[in-house]
Amino acid sequence: MSAEQSPKIVIVDESPIRAAILEEGLREAGFTQIVHIREMQSLLARIYAVDPDIILIDLENPSRDVLEAMFQVSRAVRRPIAMFVDQSDSSSIQASVEAGVSAYIVDGLKKERIKPILDLCVSRFNAFAKLQEELERTKSQLEDRKIIEKAKGILMKVKGLTEDEAYVLLRSTAMREKKKIGEIAQSIITASEMLK
Amino acid sequence: MTAPLRIGFIPLVDAAALIVAVDKGFAAAEGLEVELVREVSWSNVRDKLNIGLFDAAHLLAPVAIASSLGLGHVKVPIAAPFNLGINGNAITVSPALHAALMEEIDGDRFDPLATAKALAKVVAKRRKAGADPLTFGMTFPFSTHNYQLRFWMAAAGVDPDEDVRLVVLPPPYMVDSLANGHVDAFCVGAPWNSVAVDLGIGHILHFVSDILERVAEKVLAVRQVWADKNPDVVASLVRAAVKAAEFIEQPENLAEATQLLARPERIGVDAEVIQRTLTGRLKISPDGTFRESGRYLLVGREGAGRPDPVQAAWLYAQMVRWGQTALSGEALKTAMAVFRPDLYDAALERVGDGHASPPFSAFAGPTFDPRDVAGYLASFAVGRRVP
Numbered sequence: 001m002s003a004e005q006s007p008k009i010v011i012v013d014e015s016p017i018r019a020a021i022l023e024e025g026l027r028e029a030g031f032t033q034i035v036h037i038r039e040m041q042s043l044l045a046r047i048y049a050v051d052p053d054i055i056l057i058d059l060e061n062p063s064r065d066v067l068e069a070m071f072q073v074s075r076a077v078r079r080p081i082a083m084f085v086d087q088s089d090s091s092s093i094q095a096s097v098e099a100g101v102s103a104y105i106v107d108g109l110k111k112e113r114i115k116p117i118l119d120l121c122v123s124r125f126n127a128f129a130k131l132q133e134e135l136e137r138t139k140s141q142l143e144d145r146k147i148i149e150k151a152k153g154i155l156m157k158v159k160g161l162t163e164d165e166a167y168v169l170l171r172s173t174a175m176r177e178k179k180k181i182g183e184i185a186q187s188i189i190t191a192s193e194m195l196k
Numbered sequence: 197m198t199a200p201l202r203i204g205f206i207p208l209v210d211a212a213a214l215i216v217a218v219d220k221g222f223a224a225a226e227g228l229e230v231e232l233v234r235e236v237s238w239s240n241v242r243d244k245l246n247i248g249l250f251d252a253a254h255l256l257a258p259v260a261i262a263s264s265l266g267l268g269h270v271k272v273p274i275a276a277p278f279n280l281g282i283n284g285n286a287i288t289v290s291p292a293l294h295a296a297l298m299e300e301i302d303g304d305r306f307d308p309l310a311t312a313k314a315l316a317k318v319v320a321k322r323r324k325a326g327a328d329p330l331t332f333g334m335t336f337p338f339s340t341h342n343y344q345l346r347f348w349m350a351a352a353g354v355d356p357d358e359d360v361r362l363v364v365l366p367p368p369y370m371v372d373s374l375a376n377g378h379v380d381a382f383c384v385g386a387p388w389n390s391v392a393v394d395l396g397i398g399h400i401l402h403f404v405s406d407i408l409e410r411v412a413e414k415v416l417a418v419r420q421v422w423a424d425k426n427p428d429v430v431a432s433l434v435r436a437a438v439k440a441a442e443f444i445e446q447p448e449n450l451a452e453a454t455q456l457l458a459r460p461e462r463i464g465v466d467a468e469v470i471q472r473t474l475t476g477r478l479k480i481s482p483d484g485t486f487r488e489s490g491r492y493l494l495v496g497r498e499g500a501g502r503p504d505p506v507q508a509a510w511l512y513a514q515m516v517r518w519g520q521t522a523l524s525g526e527a528l529k530t531a532m533a534v535f536r537p538d539l540y541d542a543a544l545e546r547v548g549d550g551h552a553s554p555p556f557s558a559f560a561g562p563t564f565d566p567r568d569v570a571g572y573l574a575s576f577a578v579g580r581r582v583p
Contacts, residue, residue: 041378044363062366064237068268069337069364093270094247102239 007053007109008033009117012043014061018128022056025124029116044069054114055104056121059097067104092118099125144182151185154192200229201429204241205254207234207463208367209386209473210281210414212453212495214254215463217433217440219456225439226432234461237366238336245417246272252433254280255417258338258511261531264420265512267521268338273530275423276415277430277539278437279507282500284413284473284493285341285404286389287348289381290374291482293318293330294399306487308407308559312352319359332356333365333373333382340413341383343514344404350578351560356518357580374398385413386473386493387465393479394469400480405491408558412507412535413493423539434543441496450474498554503535509566510556517573519580528569 009031013019019036026034035050037043040063047055047067057064092115096102099122105114148170155166170188174181203218205211217223218230235241238256242263245253260274289297300317303310319330334341346356356362365373370388373379375397382388383404392398404411416437423430444453450471458467472478476492479485494500512531516523541547556564562575573579 040369041373041376059240060236062236062368064239065336065366066364068239093243097240097243097247097249102243 006030006032007113007117008050009035010047010050010052010055011036012040012047012055012057012061012063012067014038014040015058018058018125021128022121022124025120026117029120031117040066043067053106053109054117057102057104058125059100059102064102070104095122100129101125140182144180144185147182147185147189151188154188158192200231201251201433202231202233202249203252203254204233204235204244204250206236206238206241206367208254208414209457209463209470210284210493210495211254211463212444212457212474213278213280213437213441213501214416215440215457216444216453217436219462220440220443220453222436222439222443223433226436228429228432228436232462238339242269245274245419246270248419248422251422251429252416252418254414256336256339257412257415257507258340258343258515259336260415260417261508261511261534262338262515262520264530264534265521265527267515273420274417274534275420275430275536275539276417276503276534277423277536277543278416278434279412279501279503279535280414280416280437280495282410282413282494282498283403283405283491285344285383285385286400286478286492287345287381287383287402287404288374288389288392288398289401290377290379290398293380294401297401306402306406308348308402309351311401312348312354315349316352316354319354323359329360330380331361331363331378333363333370333379333384335367335384336364337520338515340404340411340511341385343511343518344407344411345383346518347514347558347560348402348407350576353578355578371395371397387463387469390469390472390478391465393482396482399482400478400487403476403478403487403489403492405489406559408556409491410494410507410554410556412504412511415503415535423536427539427542430539431543434540438496438501438544441501444474445496502540503537505532505535505537506556506564506566508532508535509569510564513564513569513573516569516581517576517579519582522582523570523573528566532566 009026011019011022011034023034023036037046043063043066055067057067096118101121103118103121151170152163152166155161155169156163170181170184174184203214205214218232223230238259241253241255242259244250246263260276262268264273296318297311297314300314301310305311332345334345349356354360367384367388370382370384371392374382374392389400393400418430443449454467454470457463457470458465463470473493476490477486477488480487508531509528512528515521562572564572
């Protein structure tokens with residue numbers, strides 16, 4: 001895709017990692033003109049300075065409302081902005097809102113050129129969400145492990161158990177109570193602190 | 197119990213009836229399980245309501261109308277069976293602009309015509325001096341804040357599109373933007389005006405009730421097809437909201453209501469600031485001057501909860517006046533049909549609530565009559581009507 005064919009894309013996102021993931025995806029797909037705006041002050045002026053064909057913004061961003069002003073007739077708006085899909089294409093809207101991204105397109109850009117960009121956004125945003133979820137899970141697993149170690153230590157000391165026996169006791173209690181092993185471990189720590 | 201409802205809201209005091217309906221148990225008493233979802237932008241609320249991620253939402257009244265008309269976005273017909281608030285916004289100006297206005301003012305500083313004329317003088321002086329035009333922040337193109345600001349300044353001949361700049365700012369950014377000079381003034385709902393005054397960076401110039409006595413601010417919005425399919429749920433929601441609004445308006449409940457609203461997962465500001473809004477007693481200047489109005493924000497009193505189609509018609513007329521759409525009888529009818537007093541009455545099993553539709557009065561222009569929108573609009577010198 002040559003530079004003059006490639007539409008100019010602005011990414012408005014305060015998360016540098018997510019923006020980088022999206023930008024990388026767009027570049028791989030052959031879109032060469034991409035600008036990332038991270039600073040929300042005077043957002044419209046920044047966007048007009050770039051004069052993009054497409055603006056992508058994450059839905060966690062309160063500044064999304066600022067972009068809605070681009071639909072309005074006003075001196076500041078140089079080119080009219082349209083919504084990213086036409087009325088008939090509600091599945092695209094649904095997919096992008098669920099993924100957490102919204103696109104604003106300058107009027108006149110053909111629908112068949114927009115669709116692949118939007119699809120890419122949705123998949124990259126979903127990938128980012130998954131990544132974040134995994135990170136959270138790993139974090140809480142690490143946290144759990146620390147708590148379990150501490151609870152095991154308490155059981156070993158109080159009940160004179162070996163490390164393996166302490167773990168088996170924790171696990172069987174968790175299964176019987178239908179709770180997570182981390183929760184049982186936490187209640188042991190809390191109880192032992194209260195009994196100190 | 198029906199399936200849990202997801203209801204979106206923006207952390208503003210005029211979400212009070214919705215928040216209290218859920219958190220005080222009025223919704224549960226109606227057999228409703230509700231998850232309130234705090235949102236960061238009106239566009240998100242609108243889109244999530246439109247595609248069904250939300251069953252209902254705290255929504256800017258003009259957005260409900262714009263959505264039903266397909267203005268600015270895809271067309272999704274909305275029904276508003278309950279009005280969450282009347283008025284509740286204020287215009288706050290920077291200390292510098294306040295001083296400039298007070299220097300020019302001829303008359304009472306709470307008289308909007310006097311302040312608008314003072315603004316016209318300040319604008320003219322700035323133009324002569326080659327200074328940048330004044331910038332006013334508001335919350336959304338289809339918002340009461342936008343229309344109230346425009347109505348006010350245009351009355352003294354200030355053209356909101358030519359003589360000043362109007363910019364959209366998310367409410368939580370308003371105060372910072374005023375502090376760092378990005379805007380000279382803003383029109384926003386509670387608690388943000390009070391926050392600016394408390395920080396010493398703003399003066400509340402007007403309660404919007406100075407400008408227009410009664411404007412529908414936020415509605416409880418549902419998709420029209422959803423309302424058609426779930427009449428019982430709509431009725432339950434309305435009853436829960438009505439009870440919550442009545443609860444909030446009782447002085448003895450004020451402390452409890454403000455505590456519920458102040459919690460971080462709801463509005464998330466100091467309870468005392470919320471209380472000021474609900475009682476209409478606001479600190480208007482950093483020097484500690486207070487001003488009181490019984491019309492600052494109406495949640496349940498004076499029939500505020502019952503949707504009034506005349507209000508919808510006036511909001512539609514503003515969209516026409518400022519070039520957001522062309523005037524059409526069909527669109528006017530659609531706009532008025534968004535506000536559903538019939539659903540409100542059906543829920544309460546009564547007709548009306550003893551309050552006749554009050555005359556629409558403002559400090560400028562003729563009394564609004566939805567039967568003659570063209571005539572009404574023709575009486576204003578400043579506007580941006582499209583053919």
